[in-house]
Amino acid sequence: MSWTLRYAPHLGYRPPFDPLFSALVGSDDPVAHVAFAAEQGFTGVLCAAARRWSAGEQERVGQAIERHGLQAGCVLYTTFDQLKNTSWATDSDDARRWISDELAQATAAAKRVGARQLAVLGGARADQPMGPQREVFVQNLCIAADAVARDGLVLCLETLNGHTVPGMLLHHMPDALDVVRAVDHPAVRLIFDTAHVQAMDGNVLAELDAAWDHIEIVQLADCPGRLEPGTGQVDFTGVLNVLARLGYQGLVELEHGWAQHGVESEQRGLDTLRILDEAALKSLNGDAP
Template structure:
């Protein structure tokens, strides 16, 4: 029997459930996983494919075997319902937490939420409703939201109001389920023309939305390029930050390959009591198994503080 088929059947037997969506904390696993790291670092699909192969479940199992206690997948929304359910069960069985997935269609080159267009707003809200069901299947709490492109025909304050109104309506959908959309500011170099770029801007919007379901995704890579001053900004906007993502600059590869002092950043947020996930949204600086092993060793080393 193929390992994947055996894993799926054994999971169902162990959990004593059929292949139906799981809700967070609906069952308790007695399997104990020892974390290798002080923080909940979350790899993504493809990061360890040379060790684990192309199968998604095998890759997640490999992550768990290395001591990672979280996982994120921007493309979760594109996966089949069965794959989502299988991932949810495997994460649960390994006591791993699900990180972010992208909650909606992102407009990279024309305005949507900034424009105040009702049809585009309704499209966004439908995506959010659909993402609630995906979150249930994979036991996720967080989902990424990017408000989209600027509307050069409209005043910035008017655009901001349009975005806030859309996010308020999205929060009304998410709040009853305890789910959180995290707004991701993007840097001007990789994503020119996007509306949301700075952490202060995201902070202002979250305060205006005033919901536990609307928080900030602080991507350290983006904010190093966009504004720098990382630790002071994290401190300033701390009460609205719910999620971090990682990538060194230049290159957007693993920590220690660029200019960002990640050990100090991790020590800071650890000492602040952060118990959330840090998504490893970066590439591998080296190819093959050697590069993948280097990723693991780097995260071990920067966890020593």
């Protein structure tokens, strides 16, 4: 089973950390999900919450990923409960020590699972203007980028839906682009998450075009609700056609939940993805507008 683009289902990305295809696999064991991903012809698996696993579990999953010839998707640089930590926006030695320690732990986890990208999100201080906080963010990213680059890793900045996750440094793709351009380092790039971009910026295709040169990872989820493609407002046909036409070689991480849980819903999601992917192939071959 072959695909036009390089898809990677998640192994659990937010509480309660259920893997994407729990019903079809019949288990929450991440190694079983790695095997399922390989059986489906996927390119990789998203290990966003790898830091919640023990070192031994990280190694076990990493060995399975390598054994099946898959690629590990991005790893969140910190634990889920620290997503709103404001250290990235803080100009202090303590803040930079905290960042350094989190990145060291994330780097170790990434190496165990075989990941090459760390997802970075940072909280903003409500009692301070945003402009100076983003300037400090740039400064801290410059320091961090040199450190992770020595380990062959890339820091990937992600915008978040401000309606559901308020108080972050980056909610809009143009602001994320400004930060990446200000850092101007090859180890600092972007995650383009369709649900977050749709919720905050609206025109997903225009934002995809504007950010193209700086995108490291694309994540698929519909909006509203972060559910499977076809349940909301995102033009997934347009998104995947663009990725195929422009020769996107990164992972397309499936970071969504289900409108309804169960085998039928998950199988329908696979079928929908297949239809979208086949349309992208036709677009690549010039058979679609």
